[in-house]
Amino acid sequence: MTSTLPLNTSKVNAAHKLSLAPLQVPERLLLGPGPSNAEATVVAAMNCQPIGHLDPAYLQMMDEVQDLLRYTWQTDNELTYPVPGTGSAAMEATLANVVEPGDRVLVGVMGYFGHRLVDMAGRYGADVRTMHQSWGQVFSLDTIRAGLEEHRPAVLALVHAETSTGARQPIEGVGALCREFDCLLIIDTVTSLGGVPIFLDEWQVDLAYSCSQKGLSCPPGVSPFTMGPRAVAKMEQRQTPVANWYLDAGLLRKYWGRDRVYHHTAPVNLTFALREALRLLAEEGLENRWQRHQDTAEFFWEGLESIGLSCHVDRAYRLPTLTTVRVPDGVDAKAVARTLLLEHNIEIGGGLGELAGQVWRVGLMGANSHRDRAETLLTTLEKVLHSSL
Amino acid sequence: MTSTLPLNTSKVNAAHKLSLAPLQVPERLLLGPGPSNAEATVVAAMNCQPIGHLDPAYLQMMDEVQDLLRYTWQTDNELTYPVPGTGSAAMEATLANVVEPGDRVLVGVMGYFGHRLVDMAGRYGADVRTMHQSWGQVFSLDTIRAGLEEHRPAVLALVHAETSTGARQPIEGVGALCREFDCLLIIDTVTSLGGVPIFLDEWQVDLAYSCSQKGLSCPPGVSPFTMGPRAVAKMEQRQTPVANWYLDAGLLRKYWGRDRVYHHTAPVNLTFALREALRLLAEEGLENRWQRHQDTAEFFWEGLESIGLSCHVDRAYRLPTLTTVRVPDGVDAKAVARTLLLEHNIEIGGGLGELAGQVWRVGLMGANSHRDRAETLLTTLEKVLHSSL
Numbered sequence: 001m002t003s004t005l006p007l008n009t010s011k012v013n014a015a016h017k018l019s020l021a022p023l024q025v026p027e028r029l030l031l032g033p034g035p036s037n038a039e040a041t042v043v044a045a046m047n048c049q050p051i052g053h054l055d056p057a058y059l060q061m062m063d064e065v066q067d068l069l070r071y072t073w074q075t076d077n078e079l080t081y082p083v084p085g086t087g088s089a090a091m092e093a094t095l096a097n098v099v100e101p102g103d104r105v106l107v108g109v110m111g112y113f114g115h116r117l118v119d120m121a122g123r124y125g126a127d128v129r130t131m132h133q134s135w136g137q138v139f140s141l142d143t144i145r146a147g148l149e150e151h152r153p154a155v156l157a158l159v160h161a162e163t164s165t166g167a168r169q170p171i172e173g174v175g176a177l178c179r180e181f182d183c184l185l186i187i188d189t190v191t192s193l194g195g196v197p198i199f200l201d202e203w204q205v206d207l208a209y210s211c212s213q214k215g216l217s218c219p220p221g222v223s224p225f226t227m228g229p230r231a232v233a234k235m236e237q238r239q240t241p242v243a244n245w246y247l248d249a250g251l252l253r254k255y256w257g258r259d260r261v262y263h264h265t266a267p268v269n270l271t272f273a274l275r276e277a278l279r280l281l282a283e284e285g286l287e288n289r290w291q292r293h294q295d296t297a298e299f300f301w302e303g304l305e306s307i308g309l310s311c312h313v314d315r316a317y318r319l320p321t322l323t324t325v326r327v328p329d330g331v332d333a334k335a336v337a338r339t340l341l342l343e344h345n346i347e348i349g350g351g352l353g354e355l356a357g358q359v360w361r362v363g364l365m366g367a368n369s370h371r372d373r374a375e376t377l378l379t380t381l382e383k384v385l386h387s388s389l
Numbered sequence: 390m391t392s393t394l395p396l397n398t399s400k401v402n403a404a405h406k407l408s409l410a411p412l413q414v415p416e417r418l419l420l421g422p423g424p425s426n427a428e429a430t431v432v433a434a435m436n437c438q439p440i441g442h443l444d445p446a447y448l449q450m451m452d453e454v455q456d457l458l459r460y461t462w463q464t465d466n467e468l469t470y471p472v473p474g475t476g477s478a479a480m481e482a483t484l485a486n487v488v489e490p491g492d493r494v495l496v497g498v499m500g501y502f503g504h505r506l507v508d509m510a511g512r513y514g515a516d517v518r519t520m521h522q523s524w525g526q527v528f529s530l531d532t533i534r535a536g537l538e539e540h541r542p543a544v545l546a547l548v549h550a551e552t553s554t555g556a557r558q559p560i561e562g563v564g565a566l567c568r569e570f571d572c573l574l575i576i577d578t579v580t581s582l583g584g585v586p587i588f589l590d591e592w593q594v595d596l597a598y599s600c601s602q603k604g605l606s607c608p609p610g611v612s613p614f615t616m617g618p619r620a621v622a623k624m625e626q627r628q629t630p631v632a633n634w635y636l637d638a639g640l641l642r643k644y645w646g647r648d649r650v651y652h653h654t655a656p657v658n659l660t661f662a663l664r665e666a667l668r669l670l671a672e673e674g675l676e677n678r679w680q681r682h683q684d685t686a687e688f689f690w691e692g693l694e695s696i697g698l699s700c701h702v703d704r705a706y707r708l709p710t711l712t713t714v715r716v717p718d719g720v721d722a723k724a725v726a727r728t729l730l731l732e733h734n735i736e737i738g739g740g741l742g743e744l745a746g747q748v749w750r751v752g753l754m755g756a757n758s759h760r761d762r763a764e765t766l767l768t769t770l771e772k773v774l775h776s777s778l
Binding site: 014015020034086092262341347 | 481
């Protein structure tokens, strides 16, 4: 049988037709701000053919992932699911769904990701107000109360775990304040979920977001999102449509809920991986997992001291998942990170924004939150510093 | 060493702590509208640890993916990259970047995905106008000219391959019309890229989007997007910021371009898979690949006839990638699809919107565009139909 193409194909241009060898991915120890390495079974879970996004086997997996995310966040929120994008998409989903043009949004800025929230909120037409704190510090409850009193926002957004500074913003008490001032509370748990204690419902948090590739130790590409009843009520009272189709929680809940209405073709293989990552987390138990992250971090911090390095953030609110290490005077931070990566296959992060060149960012998260990983880094870092000084 | 957690963990709630067995994913032959099965080496490419999104090895891979996408689309557009989300995110990216509030957008609606474009454009404040065509038909150049004359839009959006109907909208000549009327042309190539001839630059298309899981035969989660010089010029002259941070091409080009400015943590494992899928595509060559899709489709269409079934779309503009098969009178379309899936592990799609219950949607795309797959479906479908009648 011969068939005819509807077009003349003789004019195909081969200018961009690269002829490539199969991919060789270098093996790195990922001790930067993320991605972290994944457990072997999580990576292996992706290694199978996709299935349909409405396949009964997939629908069951969706339910499992939702429930395990509720456990991980300690919430009963019905609207809890992974957004089909990376952490910034989940961040944008929180704002997009509850912010209408003109709504006042107060953002606590104590690092790079606070600025990102400001940028995003503005794009949805918010009247954005800010409170600022030095990079590496956190807000006190008194400061937050003062901010709410001054700005009377519809939404307060705080970063629980500021990935750019390594600081942990205490959230206890903030939810009650937000109820007093009748505003919603959004928190960024990108670098805390699965590694740092979070009690979303007890803290009365209305919306939260995270990512897959840090404390959950799953490859990046799907990102936890959750929305409580007060946030749903605000969304349902909107006068304007959610100004983002892809992230519209009103549409997504018809897919994640009982209706199972087609919305998008889900990133199924990443869901396979996330389900396995969450399964391992539940098997370990949150208490053990949080303790493991704390233990590993304290071991690392002592080790840093013993090689003459110090941490940027005060111990009282230092994240166990992400440590900002002060770069000693006269040391080229970028050159050290490059040597670690290219000569030792160890990735660490550099400083962002105000902290560029001043700190390295070291993540000990998920599958990498173990003393042997911390020790490998300490030994190698000491060697590289000695040879570069 | 003992360490202390910053919080009392005795209050952890185990209500949502599922105890699950490792995942068992059923093996399906995916002959619906997508996802399609992937080549074995594409799936295997995901089966490795992630690397950092600024790792030199990853940056090189990004360049390769960009160039291979240019080849696949037959374009020289610098701004050509996969969006970190599924096809609908790439669809939204085209509108979000060039539509400002009040801009007139004309959408050619000839199926479900035309309606989606209308919905999305409205969320970005567009003055949305529509031209309608029956589901399964396409627009003539004369109709398009009349639409442009009547509405004088800033943007015309057409669906090259309507996944809900199986119709292929000819694009030749439309780009020239859009230049005559000084508007941008967006086309949806979700179900055509990698399976149906596309000559983006020759057709003078300004923006296009697609997905990974159909003609490219890669798991879903990253989605090709491209934007030509006229679209970039409109974006650069915006009076308002792009109302979508995650999809903002002005930010993304700093990451995909030479600056390599951090934007989001890329879905690196999916990029590994996409790079392999595009590598295989280039190895096969576009001409051979398009011909293979056409051959397989014609074989399938003849087979349908021989078992007494017919196609919904006229042969002249029938997509080789996606066939809408008329459901015979008295047959329960959903029951047949369910039997195929649950008893034979073959997925086909049902009708969407106006065609619900009237057609099945059969995809023969990428790794599944082979006669043996078509034959498996024909034989099984005939059996199921006989036993259900």
